[in-house]
Amino acid sequence: MSNIILEMNNITKEFPGVKALDRVNFKVEKGEIHALVGENGAGKSTLMKVLSGVHPYGTYDGDIVFEGETCRFEEINQSEAKGIVIIHQELALIPELSVAENVFLGNERAKKGIINWGETTAETEKLIKKVGMRVNSTELIQNIGVGQQQLVEIAKALSKRVKLLILDEPTAALNEAESENLLRLLLEFKKEGLTSILISHKLKEVLKVSDHVTVLRDGQTIETLVNDDTLKEDRIISSMVGRSLANLFPERHATIGDIQLEVKDWTVEHAHLPGKKIANNVNFHVKKGEVLGIAGLMGAGRTELMMSIFGQSYGKVKSGQILKNNHVIDVSTVDKAIKQGLSYVSEDRKEYGLILDDTIKKNVTLANLTTLAKGMTIDEGKEVNVVEDYRNKLKIKAPSIEQNVVNLSGGNQQKVVLGKWMFTNPDILILDEPTRGIDVGAKNEIYKIMNTLAEEGKSIIVISSELPELLGTCDRIYTLNNGHITGDFMVDEADQEKLMTYMTADGSGKK
Structure with a gap:
């Protein structure tokens, strides 16, 4: 019997103006932790959204085979019913509800439309103990830290009898101790036979817990590496970016x-x-x-x-x-x-740094519109020239400056925020x-931008x-x-x- 729990064959997904996935192939073994890495915009999150039904069958080409069965998920409830649960980078919790209410949200313990709160609380207490939470099941989400909220999401996944757990940048907002706790938890789940897919830019964490590492670049599968004693960060980085980043932190020459x-x-x-x-x-x-x-x-x-x-x-x-x-x-x-x-680039680019449903052009010029004023209107020609200049300078990857920021990768969103504040001079x-x-490639580019500004x-x-x-x-x-x-x-x-x-x-x- 095959030990492969998941196969994704020749997955192709297109958005207006961009091919996000181009005949991607991806295999995961049962009971392993499989890391999925690549630069921002490589297609990692898109691939997982195809798998989970966020991008429904019919909007992509290719096949998904889970536990030997070809699956055609049209919504996320269908993939969850099979035991595939995804935890997105932006946590999907309701702050005003309790831990227990969030854990069983959409998966309520109910009979004839009436929620059994005793069963809900008892089951939640078991789950939060299993994931190592330190709070009560009645505590409101808004009163607990990000690290504990991440554990609520994992408890929520376990409540759905998960077979394949997908974690998209689970430690991005966590401190070192919280990150260590989460990685320890994944290793515990592995011992119990749970399969996990880990998307992360933190390659030290990838090397610490994963069995295999699949690299995506520009929407294509580059290779799958066995994580043994010989695999190093430099080897993964080279595969991710298609070049060596021997010096991640570029030399500085500022006076x-x-x-x-x-x-x-x-x-x-x-x-x-x-x-x-x-x-x-x-x-x-x-x-x-x-x-x-x-x-x-x-x-x-x-x-x-x-x-x-x-x-x-x-x-x-x-x-x-x-x-x-x-x-x-x-x-x-x-x-x-x-x-x-003074200018300030917030740690939460989506909440405080960007208007996600607006274009690159509008976001970049937002903090300094007065310099583009032409009477009572904006000089649109000048605005286009300014934004195109920043797009080239910051290497923002997008079909045009009219692209909505919500459709950009995290690294490119961060460059738009930088451009916005750089435009205030x-x-x-x-x-x-x-x-x-x-990702590491985008990090290297941002470090170079910092150095250039310091040199000025x-x-x-x-x-x-x-x-x-x-x-x-x-x-x-x-x-x-x-x-x-x-x-x-x-x-x-x-x-x-x-x-x-x-x-x-x-x-x-x-x-």
Whole structure:
């Protein structure tokens, strides 16, 4: 009897202006963890949407064979009935409902239309214990962290008697401890005979848990690799991008000048919890041409601090000053912050960075429309020239600038956000998790853009949860914990262990 649980043969899927999948072949063995990797736009998520019925039969060419049976899923309920469950990168939970209500949403324990809450709660308690959750089944989703929410999604999948679990970038928004817990869980499921498909850009995680690695590039299957002791990240990267990325972090040639932005005695209270300080007497600076890193664990206050500086868009500022070139500046609104030469690329590009249902053209020019004004209207010719320039500069892959942003890959969406803020011609560019959820090739391109901006004398502030990224791209790194700056290091004086020590230190720099 064949050990193959899934075969996808000659899968071809087209969207207007682009062939997303071109005769893709993909096989998965029963009881394995099979990684699916590739650059943004390679077709990974599209392939899984074909498999799960999100893209229904008839909208693609090719065959899906699951457990020896040819399947023609017309909706996601049909694939779930067979035991194929997909967990998307954007979690599909309802914040106002409880854990139990979310776990059995659409799969209710009911008789004659009446939900059996006793059975629902009891089953949920078993499932959340199995996935290692630390919260009660009655807790509302909006009150728990992203890591726990990811576990709710897995519990939800298990409630459907899953045979093939598909996880699309499951650790993209998780911290290191949460990521380790999730990977441990996948290995436990493997011991129990559950088959998993893991889509991830984090190749260290791929190498840690997968049995096979299938590489997609430009909508085509490149190869399937056996994950043994000889398989290395460089080998996978070379297959993904079609070239060697021997130096993921490109060399920098910026000349660092005088202090451009200085934050003095900055204290900010939580927006909804009076008395709780998200920034406590913070002092830091960044120089012209410098790439400055902000390191901290989840909850340290990194994003909140930067949002409070950028137009006071988070929290309530209680005290402190912002100086630019030794002069106090007013950044009390986003509009004023932009006029003072600040820009902020949010960690959540889809929620705060983009209008997904609008075009590349409209998104890129959105933050600086006044420069395109022609009387009471927009000079459309000038707008097209500007956006085409950024499209070429940033290597945004799309059929045209009229393409809706929602149809772009994550890496290309991130480049559109960068283009939007670069068009404001900032002196200080704040990048919050600039490479989250994007592939190594796109990361390399964004690092090069950062270097170019620094060489132009701009100040770059980078928040990242990936310490190797900070050590590879920055000149200097501050550590932050509980709203306090706990350390300040030149990058050649720092390593991951030292940064982690200060990321867990109190305001005096002591553990």
